[in-house]
Amino acid sequence: MITLLVGTKGSGKTKRLIEQAKNALETSKGHVIVIEKGKKLTYDISHKARLIDAEEYHIESVASLYGFVCGICSANYDVTDVFIDGTLKIMRSGVENIEILVNEFKKVAELSDVNIVISVSADESEIPAGVKEFAKA
Numbered sequence: 467m468i469t470l471l472v473g474t475k476g477s478g479k480t481k482r483l484i485e486q487a488k489n490a491l492e493t494s495k496g497h498v499i500v501i502e503k504g505k506k507l508t509y510d511i512s513h514k515a516r517l518i519d520a521e522e523y524h525i526e527s528v529a530s531l532y533g534f535v536c537g538i539c540s541a542n543y544d545v546t547d548v549f550i551d552g553t554l555k556i557m558r559s560g561v562e563n564i565e566i567l568v569n570e571f572k573k574v575a576e577l578s579d580v581n582i583v584i585s586v587s588a589d590e591s592e593i594p595a596g597v598k599e600f601a602k603a
Contacts, residue, residue, distance in 0.1 A: 468571055470564070470601045471585040472593055479585040480551055484510045486583055487549050491515055496544035501525075501534075502551040520556045528563050531556055532570045539578040547581045554587055561586065565594040 469486075471479045483500075484507065490498045491514050498515040500507060511517050525531050531550070539545050550556065557563060564586055571582050586593070586601075593601050 467581045468568055468575055468600045469581070469583045470568070470593065470597065471583060472588060472590050472601045474589055475587050479587065480507075483549050483551050483583060483585050487511055487515060487547070490547040490549075490581070494546040496546040497542060498547045498549070499538055499545060500549045500551070501531075501556070503555045507551065525556055526558050528557050528559060528567050528570075532567060532574075535571065535582070536574055539574055539580055543578070545578065545580055547583070549583045551585045552587070553584045561588040561592045562594065564588075565596045568597040568600060 471482050473479050487498060487500055491512055499518065500511050500515050501518045501520055503520050505519050507517060520531070523534060525534050535548055538548065553564070553567070554561065557567070567584070574580065575582050590601055
């Protein structure tokens with residue numbers, strides 16, 4: 467399943483992502499992964515989750531983010547949830563590329579039975595029509 471946490475800067479997307487990650491840690495029988503740009507969530511996310519700084523792995527595009535998540539899911543069949551905070555900053559891209567990313571992630575989510583939550587710093591009206599069904603403002 468794919469979920470887009472959508473909202474402008476300061477609208478609480480990261481807080482919602484943290485809360486969802488905490489809930490996933492309580493219910494998951496596998497591994498919870500949190501990908502972020504920088505190390506801002508170190509004290510907000512439990513050590514039980516795998517917290518990954520995208521900058522350390524030079525993730526800087528749609529393709530590299532997609533490939534990185536595919537690698538995580540293929541290397542560990544116990545991954546149940548992947549949370550990505552600051553997606554547009556990580557990809558160094560605009561909101562127009564979210565549809566491409568979501569369409570690729572749909573395949574991974576189905577194949578690996580993984581929940582993928584993506585925070586997108588944009589107004590809901592800016593989200594491409596093809597992925598609005600996944601958006602939660």
